[in-house]
Amino acid sequence: MSYITIDKTKCKSCYLCADVCPKALIKKDGDTGKTGQATVRFEDKNNECLACAQCAMVCPDLAIVSVIKE
Protein backbone atom coordinates (compact mmCIF):
# COMPACT_ATOMS: atom_id res chain seq x y z
CA MET A 1 0.00 0.00 0.00
CA SER A 2 1.84 3.08 -1.24
CA TYR A 3 1.16 6.43 0.38
CA ILE A 4 2.17 10.08 0.66
CA THR A 5 2.56 12.23 3.76
CA ILE A 6 1.32 15.81 3.71
CA ASP A 7 2.46 18.54 6.09
CA LYS A 8 -0.68 20.63 6.22
CA THR A 9 1.09 23.50 7.95
CA LYS A 10 3.00 24.07 4.70
CA CYS A 11 0.07 23.70 2.31
CA LYS A 12 -0.91 27.00 0.67
CA SER A 13 -3.93 25.55 -1.13
CA CYS A 14 -2.67 25.88 -4.70
CA TYR A 15 -4.19 22.45 -5.55
CA LEU A 16 -1.52 21.68 -8.16
CA CYS A 17 -1.07 18.24 -6.52
CA ALA A 18 -4.79 17.50 -6.76
CA ASP A 19 -4.74 18.46 -10.46
CA VAL A 20 -1.76 16.23 -11.26
CA CYS A 21 -2.59 13.02 -9.34
CA PRO A 22 -3.42 10.44 -12.03
CA LYS A 23 -5.69 8.58 -9.60
CA ALA A 24 -7.39 11.67 -8.13
CA LEU A 25 -6.41 10.66 -4.59
CA ILE A 26 -5.78 14.21 -3.33
CA LYS A 27 -8.83 16.18 -2.34
CA LYS A 28 -9.73 19.44 -0.64
CA ASP A 29 -10.02 18.96 3.10
CA GLY A 30 -12.34 20.56 5.63
CA ASP A 31 -9.48 22.39 7.41
CA THR A 32 -8.38 25.78 6.27
CA GLY A 33 -4.68 26.53 6.03
CA LYS A 34 -2.57 29.65 6.21
CA THR A 35 -4.28 31.19 3.16
CA GLY A 36 -7.75 30.76 4.61
CA GLN A 37 -8.60 28.18 1.92
CA ALA A 38 -9.10 24.44 2.30
CA THR A 39 -5.89 22.44 2.56
CA VAL A 40 -5.56 19.02 0.91
CA ARG A 41 -6.01 15.47 2.13
CA PHE A 42 -4.77 12.14 0.74
CA GLU A 43 -7.48 9.49 0.57
CA ASP A 44 -6.77 6.08 -0.95
CA LYS A 45 -9.46 3.60 0.10
CA ASN A 46 -8.71 1.15 -2.71
CA ASN A 47 -4.89 1.22 -2.51
CA GLU A 48 -4.53 2.89 -5.87
CA CYS A 49 -1.53 5.13 -5.14
CA LEU A 50 1.23 4.49 -7.70
CA ALA A 51 3.95 6.22 -5.62
CA CYS A 52 4.75 8.12 -8.83
CA ALA A 53 5.62 11.23 -6.75
CA GLN A 54 4.11 13.58 -9.34
CA CYS A 55 2.29 15.36 -6.49
CA ALA A 56 5.57 15.98 -4.68
CA MET A 57 7.24 17.15 -7.88
CA VAL A 58 4.65 19.85 -8.56
CA CYS A 59 4.24 21.01 -4.96
CA PRO A 60 5.90 24.44 -4.70
CA ASP A 61 5.87 24.44 -0.89
CA LEU A 62 7.50 21.20 0.26
CA ALA A 63 4.12 20.28 1.75
CA ILE A 64 4.33 16.72 0.45
CA VAL A 65 7.10 15.49 2.69
CA SER A 66 7.39 11.90 1.55
CA VAL A 67 6.17 9.40 -1.01
CA ILE A 68 6.53 5.76 0.00
CA LYS A 69 6.13 2.75 -2.28
CA GLU A 70 5.12 -0.47 -0.61
Added chain:
Amino acid sequence: MQTSEIKYTVPKSIKKDTVFTFCPGCDHGVALRLVAEVLDELNLREKSVAIASSGCSVLLYDFLDVDCIESPHGRACAVATGVKRAHKANGSDKFVFTYQGDGDFASIGLGESLHSALRGENITAICINNTNYGMTGGQMGPTSAMGQITTTSPTGRNKEYHGFPIKTAEHIALCDGVSYSARVALYDIKNIINAKKTIKKAFEYQLEGLGFSFIEILSSCPTNWKLSPSEAHKKIENELTKTYPIKVFKDIKETPNV
Protein backbone atom coordinates in the same frame (compact mmCIF):
# COMPACT_ATOMS: atom_id res chain seq x y z
CA MET B 1 7.74 -9.40 4.38
CA GLN B 2 6.69 -6.08 2.92
CA THR B 3 9.45 -3.79 1.74
CA SER B 4 9.03 -0.09 1.45
CA GLU B 5 10.92 2.26 -0.79
CA ILE B 6 11.19 6.03 -0.42
CA LYS B 7 10.20 7.51 -3.77
CA TYR B 8 10.45 11.12 -2.64
CA THR B 9 11.59 13.02 0.40
CA VAL B 10 12.47 16.68 0.97
CA PRO B 11 16.05 17.28 -0.26
CA LYS B 12 18.76 17.48 2.40
CA SER B 13 20.05 20.76 0.96
CA ILE B 14 16.82 22.43 2.12
CA LYS B 15 17.06 23.55 5.75
CA LYS B 16 14.93 21.58 8.16
CA ASP B 17 11.47 23.08 8.76
CA THR B 18 11.79 25.49 5.86
CA VAL B 19 8.60 27.30 4.98
CA PHE B 20 8.93 29.09 1.66
CA THR B 21 7.74 32.69 1.65
CA PHE B 22 6.48 32.57 -1.93
CA CYS B 23 2.84 33.09 -2.87
CA PRO B 24 0.59 30.02 -3.34
CA GLY B 25 1.43 28.10 -6.51
CA CYS B 26 4.54 30.17 -7.35
CA ASP B 27 7.14 28.28 -9.42
CA HIS B 28 10.00 29.76 -7.35
CA GLY B 29 9.34 26.95 -4.83
CA VAL B 30 9.68 24.20 -7.44
CA ALA B 31 12.80 25.79 -8.94
CA LEU B 32 14.52 26.07 -5.56
CA ARG B 33 13.61 22.50 -4.65
CA LEU B 34 15.12 21.25 -7.93
CA VAL B 35 18.31 23.20 -7.21
CA ALA B 36 18.46 21.53 -3.78
CA GLU B 37 17.86 18.09 -5.28
CA VAL B 38 20.75 18.59 -7.71
CA LEU B 39 23.02 19.89 -4.90
CA ASP B 40 22.22 16.65 -3.04
CA GLU B 41 22.82 14.42 -6.06
CA LEU B 42 26.16 16.01 -6.91
CA ASN B 43 27.13 16.13 -3.24
CA LEU B 44 27.83 19.86 -3.45
CA ARG B 45 26.32 21.10 -0.19
CA GLU B 46 29.61 21.51 1.65
CA LYS B 47 31.51 23.12 -1.22
CA SER B 48 28.86 25.53 -2.52
CA VAL B 49 28.42 29.25 -2.19
CA ALA B 50 25.01 30.47 -3.33
CA ILE B 51 24.63 34.09 -4.36
CA ALA B 52 21.15 35.39 -3.61
CA SER B 53 19.61 38.49 -5.15
CA SER B 54 16.87 41.06 -4.60
CA GLY B 55 13.41 39.82 -5.46
CA CYS B 56 11.01 37.20 -4.18
CA SER B 57 13.90 34.80 -3.61
CA VAL B 58 15.74 37.31 -1.39
CA LEU B 59 15.49 34.96 1.63
CA LEU B 60 17.27 32.12 -0.17
CA TYR B 61 19.79 31.91 2.69
CA ASP B 62 16.93 30.87 4.98
CA PHE B 63 15.95 28.01 2.68
CA LEU B 64 19.11 26.44 1.27
CA ASP B 65 21.52 24.73 3.62
CA VAL B 66 24.63 26.09 1.88
CA ASP B 67 26.87 29.09 2.45
CA CYS B 68 25.18 32.13 0.98
CA ILE B 69 25.90 35.76 0.17
CA GLU B 70 23.20 38.33 -0.47
CA SER B 71 24.08 40.58 -3.37
CA PRO B 72 22.78 44.06 -4.15
CA HIS B 73 20.08 44.17 -6.83
CA GLY B 74 21.47 42.86 -10.12
CA ARG B 75 25.00 42.30 -8.92
CA ALA B 76 24.87 38.55 -8.24
CA CYS B 77 27.15 37.56 -11.13
CA ALA B 78 29.71 40.16 -10.07
CA VAL B 79 29.63 38.89 -6.47
CA ALA B 80 29.87 35.30 -7.76
CA THR B 81 32.89 36.28 -9.86
CA GLY B 82 34.68 37.62 -6.79
CA VAL B 83 33.82 34.61 -4.63
CA LYS B 84 34.91 32.11 -7.28
CA ARG B 85 38.17 33.92 -8.07
CA ALA B 86 39.13 34.66 -4.45
CA HIS B 87 38.68 31.05 -3.44
CA LYS B 88 40.60 29.86 -6.46
CA ALA B 89 43.47 32.20 -5.59
CA ASN B 90 43.49 30.61 -2.12
CA GLY B 91 43.65 27.15 -3.59
CA SER B 92 40.10 26.13 -2.69
CA ASP B 93 37.66 25.45 -5.45
CA LYS B 94 34.13 26.43 -4.47
CA PHE B 95 31.03 25.63 -6.46
CA VAL B 96 29.40 29.05 -7.00
CA PHE B 97 25.94 29.72 -8.36
CA THR B 98 23.53 32.65 -8.48
CA TYR B 99 19.76 32.54 -8.17
CA GLN B 100 18.17 35.66 -9.63
CA GLY B 101 14.91 37.05 -10.94
CA ASP B 102 14.61 38.24 -14.53
CA GLY B 103 14.49 41.88 -13.45
CA ASP B 104 17.62 41.29 -11.42
CA PHE B 105 19.57 39.30 -14.03
CA ALA B 106 18.39 40.86 -17.27
CA SER B 107 17.52 44.46 -16.41
CA ILE B 108 19.26 46.15 -13.49
CA GLY B 109 22.07 43.57 -13.60
CA LEU B 110 22.36 43.02 -17.34
CA GLY B 111 25.83 44.55 -17.49
CA GLU B 112 27.17 42.32 -14.72
CA SER B 113 25.42 39.25 -16.12
CA LEU B 114 26.50 39.71 -19.72
CA HIS B 115 30.09 40.56 -18.93
CA SER B 116 30.42 37.59 -16.57
CA ALA B 117 29.20 35.44 -19.47
CA LEU B 118 31.62 37.13 -21.89
CA ARG B 119 34.52 36.67 -19.49
CA GLY B 120 33.60 33.01 -19.23
CA GLU B 121 33.55 33.10 -15.44
CA ASN B 122 33.35 29.52 -14.25
CA ILE B 123 30.07 30.04 -12.36
CA THR B 124 26.44 29.03 -12.90
CA ALA B 125 23.60 31.56 -13.09
CA ILE B 126 19.96 30.65 -12.65
CA CYS B 127 17.42 33.24 -13.77
CA ILE B 128 13.74 32.92 -12.87
CA ASN B 129 11.84 34.50 -15.74
CA ASN B 130 8.34 35.24 -14.46
CA THR B 131 7.93 38.11 -16.95
CA ASN B 132 7.64 40.82 -14.31
CA TYR B 133 9.12 42.36 -11.16
CA GLY B 134 7.35 40.03 -8.76
CA MET B 135 8.38 41.24 -5.33
CA THR B 136 7.61 44.90 -5.88
CA GLY B 137 4.12 44.27 -7.21
CA GLY B 138 4.28 43.11 -10.79
CA GLN B 139 5.76 46.02 -12.73
CA MET B 140 6.71 45.52 -16.37
CA GLY B 141 10.11 43.87 -16.67
CA PRO B 142 12.52 43.53 -19.58
CA THR B 143 10.98 40.09 -20.11
CA SER B 144 7.29 41.10 -20.13
CA ALA B 145 5.76 39.73 -23.32
CA MET B 146 4.22 41.89 -26.04
CA GLY B 147 0.70 42.85 -24.98
CA GLN B 148 1.28 41.82 -21.36
CA ILE B 149 -0.68 43.90 -18.87
CA THR B 150 1.31 44.86 -15.78
CA THR B 151 0.97 47.66 -13.23
CA THR B 152 3.28 49.84 -15.34
CA SER B 153 1.89 48.76 -18.71
CA PRO B 154 -1.84 48.91 -17.94
CA THR B 155 -2.84 48.79 -21.59
CA GLY B 156 -0.33 46.06 -22.41
CA ARG B 157 3.29 46.16 -23.51
CA ASN B 158 3.53 47.73 -26.95
CA LYS B 159 6.38 48.19 -29.34
CA GLU B 160 5.99 51.95 -29.85
CA TYR B 161 6.26 52.86 -26.17
CA HIS B 162 8.06 49.94 -24.48
CA GLY B 163 9.94 48.12 -27.20
CA PHE B 164 10.53 44.39 -27.27
CA PRO B 165 11.24 41.82 -24.53
CA ILE B 166 14.71 40.35 -24.00
CA LYS B 167 15.28 36.69 -24.82
CA THR B 168 17.91 36.13 -22.20
CA ALA B 169 19.00 32.54 -22.83
CA GLU B 170 19.41 33.29 -26.55
CA HIS B 171 21.55 36.37 -25.81
CA ILE B 172 23.74 34.62 -23.26
CA ALA B 173 24.29 31.77 -25.74
CA LEU B 174 25.98 34.24 -28.09
CA CYS B 175 28.82 34.88 -25.65
CA ASP B 176 31.95 32.85 -26.34
CA GLY B 177 32.67 32.45 -22.62
CA VAL B 178 29.49 30.43 -22.17
CA SER B 179 29.56 26.65 -21.85
CA TYR B 180 25.84 26.08 -21.62
CA SER B 181 22.70 28.21 -22.03
CA ALA B 182 19.19 26.82 -21.94
CA ARG B 183 15.61 27.76 -21.17
CA VAL B 184 13.38 25.38 -19.24
CA ALA B 185 9.87 25.59 -17.76
CA LEU B 186 8.01 24.06 -14.83
CA TYR B 187 4.39 23.96 -16.00
CA ASP B 188 4.07 20.16 -16.09
CA ILE B 189 5.88 16.99 -14.96
CA LYS B 190 7.73 16.50 -18.24
CA ASN B 191 9.14 20.01 -18.05
CA ILE B 192 9.99 19.72 -14.35
CA ILE B 193 12.02 16.56 -15.07
CA ASN B 194 13.74 18.29 -17.99
CA ALA B 195 14.46 21.36 -15.83
CA LYS B 196 16.18 19.24 -13.22
CA LYS B 197 18.33 17.48 -15.83
CA THR B 198 19.27 20.85 -17.29
CA ILE B 199 20.23 22.34 -13.91
CA LYS B 200 22.35 19.26 -13.27
CA LYS B 201 24.10 19.61 -16.60
CA ALA B 202 24.83 23.31 -16.02
CA PHE B 203 26.26 22.50 -12.58
CA GLU B 204 28.40 19.69 -14.02
CA TYR B 205 29.81 22.05 -16.67
CA GLN B 206 31.05 24.34 -13.90
CA LEU B 207 32.56 21.35 -12.09
CA GLU B 208 34.36 20.48 -15.32
CA GLY B 209 35.67 24.05 -15.55
CA LEU B 210 34.02 24.78 -18.89
CA GLY B 211 32.98 28.38 -18.21
CA PHE B 212 29.75 30.28 -17.60
CA SER B 213 26.66 28.07 -17.51
CA PHE B 214 23.18 29.57 -17.57
CA ILE B 215 19.62 28.37 -17.08
CA GLU B 216 16.59 30.58 -17.63
CA ILE B 217 13.57 29.08 -15.88
CA LEU B 218 10.27 30.25 -17.37
CA SER B 219 8.13 30.51 -14.24
CA SER B 220 4.70 31.47 -13.07
CA CYS B 221 3.77 34.47 -10.93
CA PRO B 222 0.10 33.71 -10.25
CA THR B 223 -0.36 36.66 -7.89
CA ASN B 224 0.77 39.40 -10.23
CA TRP B 225 -0.66 37.72 -13.31
CA LYS B 226 -3.97 37.57 -11.41
CA LEU B 227 -4.46 33.93 -12.36
CA SER B 228 -4.90 30.73 -10.37
CA PRO B 229 -1.75 28.58 -10.12
CA SER B 230 -3.02 26.14 -12.74
CA GLU B 231 -4.22 28.92 -15.07
CA ALA B 232 -0.78 30.49 -14.78
CA HIS B 233 0.79 27.21 -15.92
CA LYS B 234 -1.59 27.09 -18.89
CA LYS B 235 -0.58 30.63 -19.81
CA ILE B 236 3.06 29.54 -19.88
CA GLU B 237 2.31 26.44 -21.94
CA ASN B 238 -0.03 28.10 -24.44
CA GLU B 239 1.27 31.68 -24.67
CA LEU B 240 4.67 32.39 -23.17
CA THR B 241 6.52 29.47 -24.74
CA LYS B 242 5.81 31.13 -28.10
CA THR B 243 7.97 34.10 -27.11
CA TYR B 244 10.25 31.99 -24.95
CA PRO B 245 10.84 28.55 -26.51
CA ILE B 246 12.06 25.73 -24.25
CA LYS B 247 15.40 24.89 -25.76
CA VAL B 248 19.14 24.47 -25.30
CA PHE B 249 20.73 27.44 -27.08
CA LYS B 250 24.34 26.57 -26.47
CA ASP B 251 26.15 23.43 -25.42
CA ILE B 252 29.89 23.80 -25.84
CA LYS B 253 30.37 20.04 -25.97
CA GLU B 254 28.18 19.87 -29.05
CA THR B 255 29.05 23.15 -30.73
CA PRO B 256 32.49 24.43 -29.70
CA ASN B 257 33.30 28.14 -30.20
CA VAL B 258 34.71 28.90 -33.62
